[in-house]
Amino acid sequence: MDRGDADISMCCESIEKKLDTPSLLIQLPVVEDGKFKAVIDILNMELMFYSTKEKAVNKAPITKSSHPRYWNDAKLARSALIDKLTEYDDKLAENVIKANSLDNINTSDIVEALRNVTYKQAAVPVMLGSSYKNVGVQSVMDAAILYLPSPNERNKHYKAFGDHLCARAFKVTHDKHKGPLVFFRIYNGTLNKGQKIYSIQQECSEQAGKLYIAFADDFEEVESVKNGNIAVLTGLKKIMSGDIVTNSATASQRAKKSMLEHNKQKGRTQDEKDIDKLLGIGVTPPEPVFFCSIEPSSLSQQTALENALYELQREDPSLRVTHDPETGQTVLAGMGELHLEIIRDRILKEYKVDADLGPLQIAYRESPISRATDSFVLETKIGTSKQFVNIRLSLIPLENESSKKDILAFDKTPDAASNIAAIFPKHMLAVKQGIEVGLAHGPKVGCQVVNAQIMLHHLEVGRGTSDTMIAAAATQLVQKLLKDSGANILEPVMHLEIVVPEEVLTPVLADISRRRAAISTVALRGTGKLIVAKAPLAELLGYSTMLRTITSGTATFTMEFSEYQMMSQDSEMNAIKSVRGF
Numbered sequence: 001m002d003r004g005d006a007d008i009s010m011c012c013e014s015i016e017k018k019l020d021t022p023s024l025l026i027q028l029p030v031v032e033d034g035k036f037k038a039v040i041d042i043l044n045m046e047l048m049f050y051s052t053k054e055k056a057v058n059k060a061p062i063t064k065s066s067h068p069r070y071w072n073d074a075k076l077a078r079s080a081l082i083d084k085l086t087e088y089d090d091k092l093a094e095n096v097i098k099a100n101s102l103d104n105i106n107t108s109d110i111v112e113a114l115r116n117v118t119y120k121q122a123a124v125p126v127m128l129g130s131s132y133k134n135v136g137v138q139s140v141m142d143a144a145i146l147y148l149p150s151p152n153e154r155n156k157h158y159k160a161f162g163d164h165l166c167a168r169a170f171k172v173t174h175d176k177h178k179g180p181l182v183f184f185r186i187y188n189g190t191l192n193k194g195q196k197i198y199s200i201q202q203e204c205s206e207q208a209g210k211l212y213i214a215f216a217d218d219f220e221e222v223e224s225v226k227n228g229n230i231a232v233l234t235g236l237k238k239i240m241s242g243d244i245v246t247n248s249a250t251a252s253q254r255a256k257k258s259m260l261e262h263n264k265q266k267g268r269t270q271d272e273k274d275i276d277k278l279l280g281i282g283v284t285p286p287e288p289v290f291f292c293s294i295e296p297s298s299l300s301q302q303t304a305l306e307n308a309l310y311e312l313q314r315e316d317p318s319l320r321v322t323h324d325p326e327t328g329q330t331v332l333a334g335m336g337e338l339h340l341e342i343i344r345d346r347i348l349k350e351y352k353v354d355a356d357l358g359p360l361q362i363a364y365r366e367s368p369i370s371r372a373t374d375s376f377v378l379e380t381k382i383g384t385s386k387q388f389v390n391i392r393l394s395l396i397p398l399e400n401e402s403s404k405k406d407i408l409a410f411d412k413t414p415d416a417a418s419n420i421a422a423i424f425p426k427h428m429l430a431v432k433q434g435i436e437v438g439l440a441h442g443p444k445v446g447c448q449v450v451n452a453q454i455m456l457h458h459l460e461v462g463r464g465t466s467d468t469m470i471a472a473a474a475t476q477l478v479q480k481l482l483k484d485s486g487a488n489i490l491e492p493v494m495h496l497e498i499v500v501p502e503e504v505l506t507p508v509l510a511d512i513s514r515r516r517a518a519i520s521t522v523a524l525r526g527t528g529k530l531i532v533a534k535a536p537l538a539e540l541l542g543y544s545t546m547l548r549t550i551t552s553g554t555a556t557f558t559m560e561f562s563e564y565q566m567m568s569q570d571s572e573m574n575a576i577k578s579v580r581g582f
Contacts, residue, residue: 001029001036001128001129001130001135001136002036002130002132002133002135004034004035006029006036008025008028008029008128011126012025012126015124015126017526017527018526018527018528019124019526020526020527021121021122021123021124022084022088022122022123022124023123023124023125023126024081024084024085024114024117024123024124024125024126025042025077025081025126026041026042026043026081026114026125026126026127027039027040027041027042027126027127027128027136027139028040028042028070028073028074028077029128030047030070036130036135037049038050039128039129039135039136039139040062040070040073040074040077041059041139042074042077042078042081043078043081043107043110043111044107045061045062045074045075045078046059046060046061046062047059047060047061047062047067047070048139050133050134050135050136057138057139062074075103078102079102079103081110082096082102082105082110083102084123085110085113085114085117085123088113088116088117088120088122088123089113089116089117091109091112091113091116092105092109092110092112092113095109111146111147114146114147115146115147118147118148119149119153125143125147127139127140127143150228152227152228157259157278157279158187158188159188160255160256160258160259160262161187161188161189161246161251161255162188162254162255162258163189164188164189164246164247164248164251164254164255165186165188165189165190165191165195165197165245165246165247165251166186166187166188166189166244166245166246166255167184167185167186167187167188167189167191167197167231167244167245167246168184168185168187168242168243168244168245168280169182169183169184169239169240169241169242169243169245170183170184170185170241170242171183171241171315172239172240172241172314172315173315174311174315178210178219178234179234179235180234180235180236180237180311180314181212181232181233181234182232182233182234182236182239183214183230183231183232184230184231184232184233184245185230186225186226186227186228186229186230186231187227188227189226189227189246189247190224190225190226190227191208191211191224191225191231191233192211192223192224193208193210193211193221193222193223193224194207194208194209194210194211195208195247196208196247196248197233197239197245197246197247198245198246198247198248198249198251198252199238199239199243199244199245200243200244200245200246200252200279200281201240201242201243201244201281202238202239202240202243203249204238205248205249206235206236206237206238206239207235208233208234208235208236209233209234209235209236210233210234210235211223211224211225211231211232211233212231212232212233212234213225213229213230213231213232214230214232219232240314240317241315241316241317242280242283242317244279244280244281256272256275256276259275259278260272260275285317285318286318286335286560286561287363287492287561288318288319288320288333288334288335288363289335289336289362289363289492289494289537289561290333290334290335290336290337290339290340290360290361290362290363291320291331291332291333291334291360291361291363292331292332292340292357292358292359292360292361293327293329293330293331293332293357293358294309294330294331294332294344294355294356294357294358295329295330295355295356295358296353296354296355296356297354297355297356301353301354301355304351304352304353305330305347305351305353305355306330307351308346308347308350308351308353309321309330309332309347312343312346312347316343318334318335318339319332319333319334319339319343320332320333320334321333325437329358332357333363335561337360337541340357340360344357361578361579362491362492362537362538362575362578363447363448363492364445364447364489364490364491364492364575364579365442365447365448365449365450365489365490365564366442366443366444366445366447366448366449366450366482366487366488366489366490367397367449367450367451367452367487367488367490367566368395368397368449368451368452368482368485368486368487369397369485369486369487369488370397370485370486371394371395371396371397371485372394372395372481372482372484372485373392373393373394373395373457373481374392374393374477374480374481374484375390375391375392375393375458375477376389376390376391376392376393376473376476376477376480377389377390378390378391378469378472378473378476380469382466385464385466386462386464386465387462387464387465387466387469388460388461388462388465389459389460389461389462389465389469389470389473390458390459390460390461391431391456391458391459391460391470391473391474391477392456392457392458392459393435393454393455393456393457393474393477393478393481394411394454394455394457394481395452395453395454395478395481395482395484395485396409396452396453396454396455397451397452397485398451398452398453399451400451406453407432407435407436407439407453407454408431408432408435408453408454408455408456409453409454409455409456410455410456411455411456411457411458416456416457416458419458419459419460420456420459423459423461424461426467427459427461427467427470429467430467430468430470430471430474431456431459431470431471431474433471433474434470434471434472434473434474434475434478435454435474435475435478437471437475438474438475438476438477438478438479438482439452439454439478439482441479442482442487443479443482443483443486443487444487444489444576445489445575445576445579445580446579447489447579449482449487450490450564454478454481488566488567488572489566489567489572489575489576490564490565490566490567491536491537491538491564491565491567491571491575492536492537492561492563492564493534493535493536493537493562493563493564493565494534494535494536494537494540494559494560494561494562495532495534495559495560495561495562496512496517496531496532496533496534496535496540496557496558496559497530497531497532497557497558497559498512498530498531498533498547498555498556498557499525499528499529499530499531499555499556499557500528500529500531500551500554500555501527501528501529501551501554501555502527502528502529504550504551504552504554504555505522505529505531507550507551508531508547508550508551508555509522509531511546511547511550512531512533512535515535515536515539515540515543516535516536516539516571517533517534517535517539518533518534518535519531519532519533520532520533520534534562536565536567536571538571538574538575538578540559543557543559544557
């Protein structure tokens with residue numbers, strides 16, 4: 001509302017058109033000389049002034065004598081709100097009939113009706129303010145408690161934990177003085193200061209430190225927090241965002257057993273995997289689709305950068321940090337252009353480390369074309385120690401990555417089986433590590449190799465040969481097999497959902513068709529159209545800006561990783577050129 005051209009009526013019309021749901025205006029703006037000054041609360045008939053210096057809300061009751069300018073408008077708006085609410089809430093309609101007048105309806109009755117209407121999604125309460133000037137933010141936070149469903153009214157399956165704790169870690173931050181802070185939503189039970197908690201995902205217990213309730217940047221230390229609230233714990237080193245925690249492993253197993261028995265009584269056929277899915281256990285962040293190198297501006301900041309990346313990676317599981325052994329570079333991988341830009345800005349502003357990002361690249365994959373088998377003999381001398389490795393491997397292409405059970409398979413013919421059975425476990429581990437390094441860089445553009453399995457036929461290791469030499473031999477042989485097999489480049493394909501007004505549907509369809517998109521559905525959503533499509537990520541760089549331009553900001557879209565697909569020859573050549581630069 002701090003904009004001079006802000007129009008509350010047009011905003012309500014836009015909300016109703018986009019959500020296909022009636023809007024309920026519960027506040028009115030006070031505008032003087034074209035400037036937003038205050039808010040009229042029509043439920044309580046109060047004038048709310050916001051002091052930006054004191055960051056406080058001052059309230060004054062509106063009466064006919066004290067504020068004649070606002071009295072009539074507020075009264076009419078309140079009556080109109082009650083009248084509209086009676087269409088969706090029978091209890092309020094009965095109260096209006098009993099009261100014989102809209103003016104005699106209590107504020108508590110209106111609040112209850114608004115809550116019921118919001119819960120049923122029959123209408124949407126609309127408030128106003130300016131977040132830039134911190135005006136109206138307090139009212140919105142109060143409204144979340146007043147009108148939105150309580151956690152106790154949902155998430156019924158968490159009741160299976162009984163008296164035990166059930167909470168989800170949804171955020172991790174790092175404080176200079178308090179250390180790592182883990183934020184929890186408490187679904188069931190009570191979280192106590194210093195209690196021992198068990199992470200179902202990590203399968204480990206941790207001793208919690210201090211317990212806080214967060215008020216923006218301020219933290220109030222408390223002894224316990226009950227279900228339905230948000231709590232902050234210190235002292236946790238292993239728990240990540242998304243983890244479900246309870247009192248112990250026993251409490252976890254009992255809850256799962258209780259849920260299975262309850263579902264069985266209801267006639268639902270669910271196993272433990274379905275229960276894990278319901279609890280969000282086993283959910284992993286999608287594979288990153290962009291990557292770039294990152295390095296400090298000076299060597300003196302290297303340690304500080306590594307610490308920053310460690311903390312940021314714990315806060316954001318979708319961020320991947322790896323070290324490329326060939327180039328010696330630290331590689332940053334994320335979900336998008338903006339994602340990596342934000343990470344760089346946070347490193348600079350929060351950790352005071354000036355880091356340079358390399359050019360942004362799409363995370364392509366390479367897939368082998370044909371089966372290849374070969375042997376490799378490594379024979380050298382390091383000091384007085386003779387190093388000898390004789391290894392034979394096969395590269396086997398797979399239909400898709402989901403069919404890969406293990407990266408390493410074993411030849412089960414009698415001769416090979418007897419040799420493999422005699423291999424020491426540490427030598428086998430070295431072979432596997434070497435294979436993983438070999439598959440990290442494909443022959444075409446140096447991207448990770450997928451849809452591949454390596455079969456071990458024979459391994460002979462000389463006495464005194466180090467594990468490093470065994471791994472190196474396996475890596476060199478895998479690289480040779482990849483060259484012999486050849487590879488196709490796979491590109492990341494994104495799942496798109498675009499919601500547009502019908503009048504701009506044609507230009508949006510034309511634009512995504514030019515981006516090699518496969519459109520699967522064009523359906524009706526409210527008064528607009530929903531476009532469901534798949535398109536290569538390479539064609540979607542800067543798409544949000546283009547969509548905003550085409551539709552004048554009236555369209556919205558969501559994009560998530562779908563799969564890797566084989567590229568056409570022309571597209572593959574363009575990808576090679578973009579990666580290599582020639």
